[in-house]
Amino acid sequence: MMIFKKTLLCLLAFVFVQNVFAYDLSKKFGFGLTGGYSVPVFGNPFNSQADADFGYAVHGRYHFNEAYNLELAVGRSEFSDTRIRLDNFNLIGVWRVFDSNQWTPILGAGLGLTRVRNFGPKSMKLSGLARVGVEYGVSPWFSVGLLADYQYVSKLLGDMPTTRAHILTPQLALTWYFGGESSKAAAPVNEVQVAQSTQTTKSNIVDDSNLDSDDDGVKDPEDRCPLTKVGTKVNAIGCAMDEKATMQINVEFDSGKSAIDSKFNSHLDEVSDFLKKYSEVKVQIQGYTDNQGSVAKNVALSDARAKSVMKSLVDRGISLDRISAKGFGPADPVADNGTREGRQANRRVVAVISSK
Known part of the structure; x- marks a missing residue:
């Protein structure tokens, strides 16, 4: 737990000293890692037996435009004190609330399958997921997210010997991006950027530097x-x-x-x-x-x-x-x-x- 906290603080310190720019993620793919602390909530037999512990995942993303992306995440929540383990396969739709800002709130919702191990008969459950958080684009190719996922594991599939599982996971997400419509970074947030007025091009054949097209005395x-x-x-x-x-x-x-x-x-x-x-x-x-x-x-x-x-x-x-x-x-x-x-x-x- 202490190592996780130190890592989180170091990453946050790195983020805050960077220049704040906005990057366009349209048509880009992302691949990343997520680590957090899974906390069973809303008491029932599962939550009373499974103590809070680490969870982690790998994820892939595709950004349809600046605001919306779809994420596939494969991860695991382990509750070592009881040996209970949840293997998660989730598909999440994500909305970047302020697409023009580099710091942007994140809202998401999705569905998935959760394989329950070491808690009664091994079984596969239908799960739902909700996400809130904030994401910061360090560069056009890398972002850091501070997220909180709420996972609801149902008893719609399999024979889980309890009611339901409710798990809250605050986590840190690191994502690398590639592809996109171009390799250029988007404009900085609130920056002032306009190319200088185009000057008359000099021809390789005719020297037009002395031309005065409107005959006003100025070349x-x-x-x-x-x-x-x-x-x-x-x-x-x-x-x-x-x-x-x-x-x-x-x-x-x-x-x-x-x-x-x-x-x-x-x-x-x-x-x-x-x-x-x-x-x-x-x-x-x-x-x-x-x-x-x-x-x-x-x-x-x-x-x-x-x-x-x-x-x-x-x-x-x-x-x-x-x-x-x-x-x-x-x-x-x-x-x-x-x-x-x-x-x-x-x-x-x-x-x-x-x-x-």
């Missing part, structure tokens, strides 16, 4: 408003003097955090260089989230992230009188929040550029 690679009407007075980035352009910023954040990881320094250097090159423009850093969680919390988080990006640019030499920051939370979604892809697109930071 195409530097033109943020490439469809300006002929004759329109534009600023240095090719936009009408009273028009604003949007530059998407590719920065990712840990869930619930606003600190910027150093791995994004090179991208922020590029944004800073752009603003230094066009010193006559002003910029507002705008932060957005998806619609998961409370509006007030999302607005505060998006504001903190926008200000974090602003501070990073100021530290790189952009004058504070040229730059501002504001968080808008879930406002103005650019995609459907009803899908994972849509929520990912809505978690973004943009730089809105305008003339002074």
Whole structure:
């Protein structure tokens, strides 16, 4: 028992120091191990004779989508003081309640067969199972679950010399994943991630770096408003003097955090260089989230992230009188929040550029 507790604490400590990301398990297979402590409950002849003891299982999963998976578990509950043993074969349907979060509650229900040993005649029983718990995705390929299974063993099959068995098993589940629609990790929870605006591609045959398709005096690679009407007075980035352009910023954040990881320094250097090159423009850093969680919390988080990006640019030499920051939370979604892809697109930071 002490070894089990120490192992559980070590695993929990490992989990809590990891970055919190959300991973898409759609179409993935899982294989894992479960260990726990089986406790007979609701007194009857079986429960009064079988003392609490360890239980364990191996399980395989298939995730139909982000929220639902089917699990086949083969395990054993041993009650060593009485030598009673239950061999379990269970099929469980599982619902991940918050499919967009890396910490997610788990609800499940299933049926199975239980082979009873060393308690009267050897027999096979029909059993039902209910599950509650929480699961944490450490990586796209590994998760840790803290679960509680309630097992009801009936007397519908065989000749068990008692009424029924009720067993509660708190347990730790370790699961490894493989397969899936792609090998890419899904977007971090509440992260801000949008690819930087696509630049004009240079052809291997024709050098188009000097082209000015809309004839506004700004070359195409530097033109943020490439469809300006002929004759329109534009600023240095090719936009009408009273028009604003949007530059998407590719920065990712840990869930619930606003600190910027150093791995994004090179991208922020590029944004800073752009603003230094066009010193006559002003910029507002705008932060957005998806619609998961409370509006007030999302607005505060998006504001903190926008200000974090602003501070990073100021530290790189952009004058504070040229730059501002504001968080808008879930406002103005650019995609459907009803899908994972849509929520990912809505978690973004943009730089809105305008003339002074």
